[in-house]
Amino acid sequence: MKKYLKNLCYCLGVIFGGGFLLLVAWNFLILFGMPLYILYAVGFLGLTGLIALCICILIGQQGRHIVKNSYLILCVAVAIYVGHGIWQDNIPTMDDRLLMLYQYQPNTSDTKAVRLEEKPTLKLDDDYFLPSMDGATALYPVYAAFAQAVYPEKGYSLYESKVVCTNTARAYQRLIDQEVDVIFVAAPSQAQKDAAKAAGMEFYLTPIGREAFVFFVNSRNPVKGLTVEQVKGIYSGAITNWNEVGGKNQSIRAFQRAQNSGSQSALERLMEDIPIAEPERKNVVIGMEGIISQVASYQNYKNAIGFSFRYYSTQMVENEQIRLLALDGVFPTKETIRDGSYPISSEFYAVTAAPIGQPAPKMKNPKLSALLKWILSPQGQWIIEKTGYVSLN
Numbered sequence: 221m222k223k224y225l226k227n228l229c230y231c232l233g234v235i236f237g238g239g240f241l242l243l244v245a246w247n248f249l250i251l252f253g254m255p256l257y258i259l260y261a262v263g264f265l266g267l268t269g270l271i272a273l274c275i276c277i278l279i280g281q282q283g284r285h286i287v288k289n290s291y292l293i294l295c296v297a298v299a300i301y302v303g304h305g306i307w308q309d310n311i312p313t314m315d316d317r318l319l320m321l322y323q324y325q326p327n328t329s330d331t332k333a334v335r336l337e338e339k340p341t342l343k344l345d346d347d348y349f350l351p352s353m354d355g356a357t358a359l360y361p362v363y364a365a366f367a368q369a370v371y372p373e374k375g376y377s378l379y380e381s382k383v384v385c386t387n388t389a390r391a392y393q394r395l396i397d398q399e400v401d402v403i404f405v406a407a408p409s410q411a412q413k414d415a416a417k418a419a420g421m422e423f424y425l426t427p428i429g430r431e432a433f434v435f436f437v438n439s440r441n442p443v444k445g446l447t448v449e450q451v452k453g454i455y456s457g458a459i460t461n462w463n464e465v466g467g468k469n470q471s472i473r474a475f476q477r478a479q480n481s482g483s484q485s486a487l488e489r490l491m492e493d494i495p496i497a498e499p500e501r502k503n504v505v506i507g508m509e510g511i512i513s514q515v516a517s518y519q520n521y522k523n524a525i526g527f528s529f530r531y532y533s534t535q536m537v538e539n540e541q542i543r544l545l546a547l548d549g550v551f552p553t554k555e556t557i558r559d560g561s562y563p564i565s566s567e568f569y570a571v572t573a574a575p576i577g578q579p580a581p582k583m584k585n586p587k588l589s590a591l592l593k594w595i596l597s598p599q600g601q602w603i604i605e606k607t608g609y610v611s612l613n
Contacts, residue, residue: 257305326368355404445546457497
């Protein structure tokens with residue numbers, strides 16, 4: 221009896237002591253941003269290891285061999301699970317957050333932002349009325365080049381300056397909150413229009429260029445093109461297998477973007493009144509807040525399909541493992557965008573905002589008015605064209 225109680229005390233010590241150490245290790249892994257599958261593997265092996273150790277304490281020598289061998293088998297299974305997670309992490313992705321924005325910062329010696337080949341016809345002074353810019357990730361190279369041409373020649377931090385880049389959703393919210401003067405984005409979603417109206421604000425959209433909304437697949441996918449109706453079928457959930465559109469017998473993994481992002485809003489406009497199927501999701505760990513669910517970024521599986529804007533998918537993310545699709549038999553190029561033959565092309569905008577009933581922002585800030593006028597001038601349109609988008613001219 222004494223031996224049994226002694227072993228039971230050992231087991232309690234193992235459970236509480238080992239559990240505490242496991243919890244500390246778990247939190248450290250979260251702090252260092254370990255992938256979810258690593259957290260699951262450590263937690264599972266740690267808990268089963270503690271249980272196995274307690275069983276070994278309580279049972280005889282012969283039974284311990286069975287427990288140890290079983291635990292080794294579990295370790296091998298978990299190693300396979302982790303290996304699969306590492307393989308998935310190495311599948312090429314298409315995610316705006318992966319873009320190296322700093323490469324396009326204005327006025328740096330090796331910037332990729334387009335430089336004018338002549339003296340700018342507009343030059344703005346560095347004072348309180350210098351318009352502050354924000355916008356979509358994919359349009360940062362354009363408005364960074366605008367600032368490089370007409371703003372004072374100095375550095376502009378990506379996060380704290382007159383020329384920053386958050387993303388479409390955040391830029392619209394900052395515009396509604398009057399934290400920024402002008403944003404460069406795709407047209408607002410209905411939710412963003414509603415948010416502006418609820419805040420007593422009104423958007424003013426100035427078209428400055430054109431771009432194509434594109435769909436892409438793994439380069440090994442035999443499907444070279446779709447019709448617009450087939451795209452709608454895929455994203456509504458009516459079409460679920462590639463063999464329904466001329467491909468292999470594989471289920472379709474249709475990736476989407478976060479709500480209110482520029483490309484997700486473009487998908488909503490394309491779908492019109494057709495409900496969009498629930499997007500592929502992933503579980504992620506954010507700091508110490510625990511596991512949350514987010515819309516999964518595009519991963520280039522053999523059966524995947526994703527969408528973005530042409531410039532971002534072809535210029536800013538150079539990835540030969542994906543292929544753009546033709547729509548209704550027309551491939552997205554600058555020429556087919558310009559002549560309107562590509563079926564899903566639209567304008568992008570310099571967007572400003574003001575309280576409903578008050579004068580438009582460009583009426584109150586002459587420098588903002590001058591900037592917008594210059595963007596529509598031959599020099600501004602040249603920058604748009606040279607960057608890789610399609611100008612309005």
